[in-house]
Amino acid sequence: PRDWSSDVCSSDLSYSHNANINFTTFNPAKFMNFFAFVTAVYQVNAITTSQMVDDRLVRTSKPVNVKDNFSLNGNVNMGFPVKVIKSRFNLGPNAIYTRTINVLNCQESMVSQKSWGGNIRYNFNYKDKFNLDLSATVRDQLSEFDAAPQQNQEFINKTYSAETTFSILKNFQFNASYDYYRYDSKTTSFSQSIPILNMWLSRFLLKGNA
Numbered sequence: 629p630r631d632w633s634s635d636v637c638s639s640d641l642s643y644s645h646n647a648n649i650n651f652t653t654f655n656p657a658k659f660m661n662f663f664a665f666v667t668a669v670y671q672v673n674a675i676t677t678s679q680m681v682d683d684r685l686v687r688t689s690k691p692v693n694v695k696d697n698f699s700l701n702g703n704v705n706m707g708f709p710v711k712v713i714k715s716r717f718n719l720g721p722n723a724i725y726t727r728t729i730n731v732l733n734c735q736e737s738m739v740s741q742k743s744w745g746g747n748i749r750y751n752f753n754y755k756d757k758f759n760l761d762l763s764a765t766v767r768d769q770l771s772e773f774d775a776a777p778q779q780n781q782e783f784i785n786k787t788y789s790a791e792t793t794f795s796i797l798k799n800f801q802f803n804a805s806y807d808y809y810r811y812d813s814k815t816t817s818f819s820q821s822i823p824i825l826n827m828w829l830s831r832f833l834l835k836g837n838a
Contacts, residue, residue: 640693645670659716664704671697678731694729694736701725714754721746730775737775744768759793782814801830 652663678692703722710717723744730737745767752760765787773779791805809822 640673642675642693643672645672658709660708662704662706665702667699667701669697669699674729676729676731678734680733692731694731697726697728699724699726714752716751718749718751719746720748732775735775737773739774740772742770742772757795761789761791763787763789780815784812784814786810786812799832801832803828803830 647668648665649667650663650665652661654661673693673695674697675691676694676697677689680688680690682688701722701724703720705718705720707716707718709715721744724742726741728739728741730739745765747763747765750760750762752758765785767785768782769785770782771780786809788808788810789806792803794802796802804827805825807824809820809824811818811820813819
């Protein structure tokens with residue numbers, strides 16, 4: 629039997645150090661906005677879940693301490709109008725990095741996860757009678773395991789969306805939305821696409837089109 633009282637299989641207090649940088653600006657005259665933030669978290673004596681698997685393949689879990697964990701998150705968003713075409717654009721790149729330590733049978737191994745991508749959005753509005761929203765989001769996710777490189781995984785997720793609202797006559801409104809989801813694995817042959825279409829017609833009965 630393994631000795632659960634060993635250092636790596638013990639549990640004690642954990643401490644977190646956090647650092648944040650934020651920047652925000654907004655121009656009400658031009659309806660332009662920009663914000664960015666970076667967040668870093670460093671955990672000392674971090675707590676994780678250790679798993680023990682015996683000869684009978686019985687799995688036992690308990691909280692234990694590891695040396696540290698680290699995460700870094702960055703996000704930027706910018707929006708601006710284009711009055712000539714009655715439109716507005718929004719851009720938002722972002723990235724996430726995490727490094728953790730897993731414990732299996734009192735043996736430590738490093739796991740890192742990286743995710744980066746962003747989105748772009750477009751809006752067109754004509755006299756509150758017609759509205760069009762378009763958006764695209766792309767994200768690349770990579771998981772790496774030091775103890776088992778053959779289990780490394782990388783996925784690319786894409787989402788494309790379109791939504792429109794059109795006021796008909798005085799009390800009717802037509803809405804339609806289309807979402808296209810695409811999932812691709814760079815480490816396997818897995819690939820899947822899911823299109824979803826919704827349409828509906830509304831009739832307002834109360835005053836003020838409520």
